Amino acid sequence: MSILSILIEPDKRLRQLSDKVSLKAVTDKDFGKFLDNMVETMIAKDGVGLAAPQVGENIRVITVNTKQGPLAMLNPEITKKSLTKDWDEEGCLSVPNTWGQVKRHKTVHCQFFDRAGQKQKIEASGLLARVIQHEIDHLDGILFIDKAKDIAKNYAM
Ligand code: NI
DSSP states (O other), X not given: OOOOOOOOTTOGGGGSOOBOOOGGGGGOHHHHHHHHHHHHHXXXXXXXXXXXXXXXXXXXXXXXXXXXEEEEEEEEEEEEEOSOEEEEEEEETXXXXXXXXXXXXXXXXXXXXXXXXXXXXXXXXXXXXXXXXXXXXHHTTOOGGGTOEEEEEOOOO
């Protein structure tokens, strides 16, 4: 496994619309390795989630940290979202040293394919719901700074 390098805003590749991944890819050994590398990169960088475009692949793949461990989600789609929204602080590995308050749906239902190509559904709330919304935004070329208020930057001394 290896740590992938993260693209940093204003890299144009972060602003592209990512393509759906073909489910044939799940049988591809290199694709499996890519998912392992995404998970390893997310953990190594202390991220709670990572989207493929952040490592230069414009495909609809995200990894998220769940209570059960890291999860790779292929072609994730939000199928239902709560009317209630919450503000909370977000940051992003592609926008270093920057934080802001972002309003997100409190609960989301998400449909996706797992790394074995099986269709799955999860209902997420709290931090996981926030992370899923943030990562799916990446697949549409959207960064949290596009939506955030009270953006604060921390410059290293
Ligand atoms: Ni991000």
